[in-house]
Amino acid sequence: EDQVTQSPEALRLQEGESSSLNCSYTVSGLRGLFWYRQDPGKGPEFLFTLYSAGEEKEKERLKATLTKKESFLHITAPKPEDSATYLCAVQLNTGFQKLVFGTGTRLLVSP
Amino acid sequence: GAVVSQHPSRVICKSGTSVKIECRSLDFQATTMFWYRQFPKQSLMLMATSNEGSKATYEQGVEKDKFLINHASLTLSTLTVTSAHPEDSSFYICSAEDRVKSGANVLTFGAGSRLTVL
Numbered sequence: 001e002d003q004v005t006q007s008p009e010a011l012r013l014q015e016g017e018s019s020s021l022n023c024s025y026t027v028s029g030l031r032g033l034f035w036y037r038q039d040p041g042k043g044p045e046f047l048f049t050l051y052s053a054g055e056e057k058e059k060e061r062l063k064a065t066l067t068k069k070e071s072f073l074h075i076t077a078p079k080p081e082d083s084a085t086y087l088c089a090v091q092l093n094t095g096f097q098k099l100v101f102g103t104g105t106r107l108l109v110s111p
Numbered sequence: 112g113a114v115v116s117q118h119p120s121r122v123i124c125k126s127g128t129s130v131k132i133e134c135r136s137l138d139f140q141a142t143t144m145f146w147y148r149q150f151p152k153q154s155l156m157l158m159a160t161s162n163e164g165s166k167a168t169y170e171q172g173v174e175k176d177k178f179l180i181n182h183a184s185l186t187l188s189t190l191t192v193t194s195a196h197p198e199d200s201s202f203y204i205c206s207a208e209d210r211v212k213s214g215a216n217v218l219t220f221g222a223g224s225r226l227t228v229l
Contacts, residue, residue, distance in 0.1 A: 031216075
């Protein structure tokens with residue numbers, strides 16, 4: 001069964017305190033791995049897509065990396081506005097745009 | 112970038128009534144749209160894939176007679192929750208892919224619709 005697991009479930013950081021979120025996956029065939037940000041009561045907002053092990057992508061204070069079994073979302077010197085739930089999703093090799101989501105990591109950055 | 116609009120954002124209805132949620136792709140055409148359901152502090156669960164001009168494909172365990180999906184045009188898909196019950200209360204989110212604006216293989220999500228059934 002295809003599974004996506006995110007850890008930790010919740011993370012509280014002080015402003016400027018860097019950390020990483022983990023997304024581990026067990027899937028039959030990976031086409032791509034996505035990171036989304038979701039604010040309360042809103043739909044997910046696209047951050048990154050990673051396709052192959054060793055790939056890295058950056059956007060402002062965020063950097064996503066991918067290995068054959070997991071992905072990390074590194075947050076460098078976070079700010080309170082980075083507080084949100086970060087969702088990881090995998091797209092399977094079914095030739096379809098179907099995403100399997102993890103349960104997310106709720107990040108709270110305190111000033 | 113591509114924008115997907117959902118309406119209504121919030122709806123409260125009585126048990127036994129039906130509720131329709133619209134998902135529109137603004138300034139792009141979406142042959143395929145996806146409907147997700149999200150419970151509090153849980154992740155998004157794919158309910159069905161909506162195909163323009165044909166029947167939706169439902170995920171295992173999702174009642175097709177309960178959750179009616181219609182994809183009448185390249186910019187509009189609707190989800191109707193029929194004979195709603197309190198356990199149908201949830202956050203419903205749609206998504207679509209715009210290969211031109213967002214780039215291929217990127218799904219854009221709507222802002223979601225919060226359904227509360229009394």
